[in-house]
Amino acid sequence: MDSDIKTYSLGVMSSDIYENITSLAIANVKQGTLPYVKSLPLPQDMNIVNGRHLGDINKIQLELKAAKIGAKSLKWIYGADAELLQLELKDTDPVEFQAASQQVSKGNFDCEPVVVLANTRRNISKSTLNISHESDIAAEGMQMDAQCVYLLDQFTDKSIQKALKPQNIEKRLEMYGDPLVKRQVKAISQNMITYMNEYDSGLREQGHRKLMRDNIVSNLTTANKDGSVNKANKEMSEVYKGLKDQFDDSQKTVFKALNKYYTKQNTGLDIKRIETDKEVEDSVLKLASLNNFKLAETLSEAYFFTDRSTHYGFSFDRVYTESEQVAKDKVLAPQAARFMPKEKEVQRLMDQKEREKLREREREFKPRSMERERGRF
Amino acid sequence: MEAFISYDKYIVKETLSSGVGVPVSFDEEIAKRESCRRRNVESYNQWMLINIPDKSLFLDTEKSMKYQTSEVFQCLKSRDFIMTLFLSEARRLYVSMDSKLSNDEDKGDEAKRLFADFSEEKFNNVISLPSGLDLINFINERCRSHDLAKSSALLYAAGIKGTLYNDEKGQRLLMFNAAEDIEPIETRKEALPDSKLIL
Numbered sequence: 359m360d361s362d363i364k365t366y367s368l369g370v371m372s373s374d375i376y377e378n379i380t381s382l383a384i385a386n387v388k389q390g391t392l393p394y395v396k397s398l399p400l401p402q403d404m405n406i407v408n409g410r411h412l413g414d415i416n417k418i419q420l421e422l423k424a425a426k427i428g429a430k431s432l433k434w435i436y437g438a439d440a441e442l443l444q445l446e447l448k449d450t451d452p453v454e455f456q457a458a459s460q461q462v463s464k465g466n467f468d469c470e471p472v473v474v475l476a477n478t479r480r481n482i483s484k485s486t487l488n489i490s491h492e493s494d495i496a497a498e499g500m501q502m503d504a505q506c507v508y509l510l511d512q513f514t515d516k517s518i519q520k521a522l523k524p525q526n527i528e529k530r531l532e533m534y535g536d537p538l539v540k541r542q543v544k545a546i547s548q549n550m551i552t553y554m555n556e557y558d559s560g561l562r563e564q565g566h567r568k569l570m571r572d573n574i575v576s577n578l579t580t581a582n583k584d585g586s587v588n589k590a591n592k593e594m595s596e597v598y599k600g601l602k603d604q605f606d607d608s609q610k611t612v613f614k615a616l617n618k619y620y621t622k623q624n625t626g627l628d629i630k631r632i633e634t635d636k637e638v639e640d641s642v643l644k645l646a647s648l649n650n651f652k653l654a655e656t657l658s659e660a661y662f663f664t665d666r667s668t669h670y671g672f673s674f675d676r677v678y679t680e681s682e683q684v685a686k687d688k689v690l691a692p693q694a695a696r697f698m699p700k701e702k703e704v705q706r707l708m709d710q711k712e713r714e715k716l717r718e719r720e721r722e723f724k725p726r727s728m729e730r731e732r733g734r735f
Numbered sequence: 736m737e738a739f740i741s742y743d744k745y746i747v748k749e750t751l752s753s754g755v756g757v758p759v760s761f762d763e764e765i766a767k768r769e770s771c772r773r774r775n776v777e778s779y780n781q782w783m784l785i786n787i788p789d790k791s792l793f794l795d796t797e798k799s800m801k802y803q804t805s806e807v808f809q810c811l812k813s814r815d816f817i818m819t820l821f822l823s824e825a826r827r828l829y830v831s832m833d834s835k836l837s838n839d840e841d842k843g844d845e846a847k848r849l850f851a852d853f854s855e856e857k858f859n860n861v862i863s864l865p866s867g868l869d870l871i872n873f874i875n876e877r878c879r880s881h882d883l884a885k886s887s888a889l890l891y892a893a894g895i896k897g898t899l900y901n902d903e904k905g906q907r908l909l910m911f912n913a914a915e916d917i918e919p920i921e922t923r924k925e926a927l928p929d930s931k932l933i934l
Contacts, residue, residue, distance in 0.1 A: 627775075
């Protein structure tokens with residue numbers, strides 16, 4: 359059994375993620391562990407090192423993986439960070455591995471990582487020097503295209519406890535010569551304790567969730583208080599209609615079920631599902647059998663739609679309050695031209711289409727941060 | 736010594752009348768009750784079994800100062816603690832030292848004796864306080880910014896790890912420095928039916 363922590367993977371095709379989602383979904387339905395039909399959704403996923411959530415298709419892959427191996431939490435960590443903290447996979451400890459595979463998931467437990475795809479290829483040549491200064495996460499600093507993500511439940515409890523003990527942290531630090539690495543390891547271990555609590559209690563995210571609830575409610579009302587038509591609601595229904603026209607019946611069923619699932623997960627609002635468990639499971643199986651990535655597409659579409667409906671005024675960007683929207687729309691006074699052009703080199707003009715494409719990608723795939731731009735909570 | 740603390744309390748310090756720190760309890764039920772979880776998603780209450788320094792290193796807020804443990808006396812008797820607490824008096828003594836000292840002979844010994852007398856006198860003052868809570872209030876009054884956190888830090892620097900206090904849930908410990916003194920042994924989690932829920 360290969361029990362080394364994988365830090366990155368090579369030769370990953372972008373279509374692998376769709377295939378992986380399809381196979382995971384089928385396995386989940388057969389085991390009866392599909393998370394979308396459970397009475398309580400899993401909480402939002404969380405990078406245990408920095409408290410961030412995934413905001414793209416990787417999230418769906420991770421959720422299905424957690425359900426498949428019977429992990430009850432979606433706390434995850436990059437392989438490189440786990441390596442740095444010297445965590446040990448459950449393969450290495452037969453007692454814990456047996457316990458996990460028998461009690462939790464009836465033999466479906468495994469220690470294989472999820473390969474998540476980074477969204478945009480960053481310019482590596484720019485930062486070949488001082489890579490470690492670029493970011494405080496080892497995995498991000500390496501700037502890989504595809505990275506391995508482990509759920510925290512895949513590591514032995516013993517090694518996690520060991521990593522969290524403050525006394526042990528000091529001892530372990532003596533191994534590293536580089537003061538930067540020392541600082542990193544200490545910060546990571548301390549952050550882990552904070553975010554592990556935050557994951558289950560949601561104390562710090564409380565305010566943010568309230569904003570999202572308010573936004574959903576206001577987006578769902580058809581008319582404003584003064585009787586005029588709610589523009590956000592109109593846009594939302596148009597988008598919803600557009601999606602519906604593309605979808606067939608089973609896609610519609612999955613979409614509706616997931617919309618409610620993610621609303622409950624993001625905001626705690628309890629909306630009852632009309633579709634029965636069997637209907638949802640059958641539709642998932644039917645879509646998975648189609649072999650053209652329809653399932654992954656539908657699942658991610660539902661997630662993106664729900665995420666967008668938590669924004670203020672159904673905006674595409676992550677705007678949660680009116681004041682944020684106003685600040686974003688601010689019109690700047692035109693600036694006078696300089697006497698002399700500052701740069702002598704002629705700048706290469708980017709193709710308008712290319713630029714739009716890049717911008718859209720960035721917008722879609724940035725990992726969502728709880729702390730956002732307002733500074734730390 | 737084994738004790739329990741909920742995960743939420745471990746992370747954020749609290750300001751109580753007996754100092755600034757994290758409250759630890761000997762009863763697991765209390766630690767369970769104090770933890771909270773999310774509503775409408777699959778979440779758990781988390782608490783920890785921890786190892787903490789011996790009870791004798793804690794200042795009892797209810798007891799009279801005369802009946803504190805010998806370890807606490809040792810800490811309070813230390814020269815650094817007394818000199819920091821009575822800084823202005825100590826400085827005055829130092830300035831007036833020239834006139835008090837007799838000429839030439841045994842200057843060093845005489846100075847030591849003067850300081851020893853001074854610290855013993857002040858230590859007796861400290862012991863004569865009616866309770867541990869009064870000591871904390873006394874330190875806080877002497878602190879220029881009246882900051883309870885700084886007062887706790889002074890006690891911690893002297894070697895006192897925290898305070899023993901009573902609330903409606905029974906006897907509890909307030910630990911001044913969670914990062915240094917608390918050693919997590921085991922994390923326990925469970926979805927408690929009647930716990931505090933956060934939407």
